[in-house]
Amino acid sequence: MPVATNEASTAERILDVAEGLVQVRGFNGFSYAHVAGELGITKASLHYHFPGKGELGEALIERYATRFADALGAIDRDALDALAKLHAYAELYSGVLRGDRMCLCGMLAAEYETLPEAMGAAIVRFFDANEAWLAGVLDAGRDDGSLAFAGKSSDAAQTILAGLEGAMLVARPYHAPERFEVAADRLLGTFAAPSGAPNRLR
Amino acid sequence: MPVATNEASTAERILDVAEGLVQVRGFNGFSYAHVAGELGITKASLHYHFPGKGELGEALIERYATRFADALGAIDRDALDALAKLHAYAELYSGVLRGDRMCLCGMLAAEYETLPEAMGAAIVRFFDANEAWLAGVLDAGRDDGSLAFAGKSSDAAQTILAGLEGAMLVARPYHAPERFEVAADRLLGTFAAPSGAPNRLR
């Protein structure tokens, strides 16, 4: 069992730097030289930890998806009402954008056609997991009357995911995170029940 | 004055091929070699028409924006009601996606941080023009009662643009254009006036 320490492992630090680079510049816009330079090690050392760029990319998505799933679990544990959960979800994106970054998987979705198959599959799994969580929140909210919307919750979940990813995408060229907030609030506002309070009769 | 002909000029054919490559693979995912190969000419010839990749990129956005503006003008001339105009606007995106392409400027927005300044500025102008047109349609629709929404029309326009760009971005990894339709219809549905008919009292 490894001893607990404040120092992150080299592999973790590589992932940290690479993650930032991909979220800002894209998978085709960063290189081993970028990562090695920022870490003060050589390109050859990177290949010891991640044999190729594809494997590094897979590890990046894997870790990002796990961290995201943990954040969704934390939102669930806070026992907020459905609308507050949706806003907490949007706040996750907001934090990413304030770091001048795009969602990792949103960025990779743009480059999808140039990526190794394994990375593409991992991206789809990330979106699926997010939509499943959103659909659960939407169903619960409609059941207790705190949310109001027509149609399938899975369709609504797709709309929310797409809206938030798009809001990040468009906000970045403006260097204006508030553009994201405006679009996110509007989007989520369309799901609030008219009364504003849960309907206790259902 | 040049004689009219069915043959596109070499510069135009370069733009055609490069446009497709950027919309599928991104600006950092295509090369002069790709374009030259598909056209059956050499890389050196490309440099005669476009001195550098940056200039080619600028020309790409310029032409794309002009074509988009023309399409918006055509929608205006069809004298549809506001909601129909919004759906016609979404249909523009739909057509791009059915060609397995991302919106050119949506793709470039992801890569924004790696692009020459002139390209970045042109991308912002594209988004600005789209939002201005959308805001005009939204204002007109609210005035004649065919649309209903709260807040500033410019904020609503941002939400629509972001939602459609995001819906394209997320739909592509699924190779499922219908995912776009679902999100787009839901998004635009939130702007329809409750009665469905124009309010003649305003």
Added chain:
DNA sequence: GTCTATAGGCAGATAGAC
């Protein structure tokens, strides 16, 4: 685990012949 050294390929770009 990290290094030096290097391979082999592809990138964007230029000079100059035709």
Added chain:
DNA sequence: GTCTATCTGCCTATAGAC
């Protein structure tokens, strides 16, 4: 306008010493 030939630089990746 398009070509051949070439340059320089960066890319991913590997071999092998320490």
